[in-house]
Amino acid sequence: MAEEDVPQARPFLLVAANVVTWRRCGVGGQELRPGTKAFKGGAKVYVADVYWGPGGERLTVAGRERHTGRWIIIDTATRHLHGFRPKLVHTPRVLELLRASGREGGLGAEYAADVAATLERYARQYRAGIAPNRPHPDRCLCHACLTGESGELTVAEAGG
Known part of the structure; x- marks a missing residue:
């Protein structure tokens, strides 16, 4: 079978x-x-699914596994992610995994932007909730300290 005969998965x-x-x-x-x-x-x-019911605390994501470099789909906490943005997925292995797990399909551009902004807000809020009244360790390297992120939401971010 020639390479051009193989059906190409459409990016989404x-x-x-x-x-x-x-x-x-x-x-x-x-x-x-x-x-x-x-x-x-x-x-x-890549965010494959969001559990909106409990407030977006957990996400199903596809990414390269830490030790082997294989593509995996796994549930993870929203607070462990940052920089949410809409992105067109072209990677054939990711498209295969999503199709096999029944999560094939894409988002509209406006909806993807809204979801990304909402997840970024949730992630910041959940990171701020980790030991909120405790000082950070000396020379802290956590995401909030490295980026100068405050745990408090502005009025615009809170939706008010």
Whole structure:
């Protein structure tokens, strides 16, 4: 079978994000860990599904696994991601995985932009909720400290 005879999967629009480089965890948020158990810090992932019911706390994402580099689909916490944006997915393996898991299809451009903005707001809010009244460790490398992100939402972000 010639290469041009293989049907090409059509790209579609999804929300992409990056895994935070460092995250706070442990008692009082005093421990720092790089990335997540499944993804390296800074890895690009594609949001395949959002659980809106509990407030968007968990997402199903497709990305390259930390140790093997294989593409995987896994549930992760919204607070471990940042930089949500609409992105056209061309990667054949991601398109295959999404099709196999029944999550094929795309988003409209306006809807994808709205979802990205909402998820960014949720992620910031959830990161701020990790040990909110505890000081950060010395020379903290968490996402909020590295980017200067405050946990408080502005009136425009809160929707008011």
